Amino acid sequence: MRRRQLLRLLACSLAAPAAVVRAGAPAFPRALPVPGGVARIRLGAAEDAPRAHLGAQRVLVVRDGGEWIALVGIALATKPGSKLRVEAQRADGKVARFAVAVGRKAYATQHLKVAPAQVELSPEDLARYERERAHMAEVLKTFTETPPAALAMLQPAPGTRSSSFGLRRYFNGQPRNPHSGMDIAAPEGTPVIAAGAGRVLDIGDYFFSGNQIVLDHGEGLLTLYAHLSGIDARVGEDVAAGEPIGKVGATGRATGPHLHFSVYLNTVAVDPALFLPA
Ligand SMILES: [Zn+2]
The missing domain is CATH 2.70.70.10 (Glucose Permease (Domain IIA))
Known part of the structure; x- marks a missing residue:
């Protein structure tokens, strides 16, 4: 067979x-911390960009005024209510850890x-x-x-x-x-x-x-x-x-x-x- x-x-x-998008954030992408959305994590001020990871995967880090922001794509399969754990390593070697609560959509x-x-x-x-x-x-x-x-x-x-x-x-x-x-x-x-x-x-x-x-x-x-x-x-x-x-x-x-x-x-x-x- x-x-x-x-x-x-x-x-x-x-x-x-129609997709529901949180209004009011002028910059792109619009932050929407739900499955299939994008989380915006403030990494703080530093001269050089920190290297940020979600698990083993590097994530996008952009400068926003005086600070660095990680923009993290959230997989559609992510469970609402779970937490995304992002690690950011600064140029001086210091590691900061962040948790983002994933909302429901x-x-x-x-x-x-x-x-x-x-x-x-x-x-x-x-x-x-x-x-x-x-x-x-x-x-x-x-x-x-x-x-x-x-x-x-x-x-x-x-x-x-x-x-x-x-x-x-x-x-x-x-x-x-x-x-x-x-x-x-x-x-x-x-x-x-x-x-x-x-x-x-x-x-x-x-x-x-x-x-x-x-x-x-x-x-x-x-x-x-x-x-x-x-x-x-x-x-x-x-x-x-x-x-x-x-x-x-x-x-x-x-x-x-x-x-x-x-x-x-x-x-x-x-x-x-x-x-x-x-
Ligand atoms: Zn299609």
């Missing part, structure tokens, strides 16, 4: 209730009944998906020491943004991975621009994501653009914020043309809306 496994769909185009769920053939992968496709998943896990671990040029991002394509980040679908009662990004509705061929200045880190044609580009903005801040019909970038190339890098499409497993846009911090997907103007 052949082994089969349910699909974990990355693409989705269905609307979900309810993400939409969707239950669908579909024919099993629609959600199961052939052994060949499953093997391909597993290879791609391992490759992407390595890509997302990238941490380059150059800090991002900016934390506020440009919307990478014109169009209506879904608020489906974090949406969890169940196919025939089986849960999928939650939606790791924002979908932007746009016609096939619409130019896709870099959401911020960065370097092209990875380009590939992936089973679920289709033609995909990942940009490295520095210190573990990455953006990902999926389902592209065309790619106008090369691995290793530096791109400016707003520079065209590809075109909207429906490659991979997509229900129709749209841009899937994800933002990663310290390897975890966080809500792109926190980085974009309202």
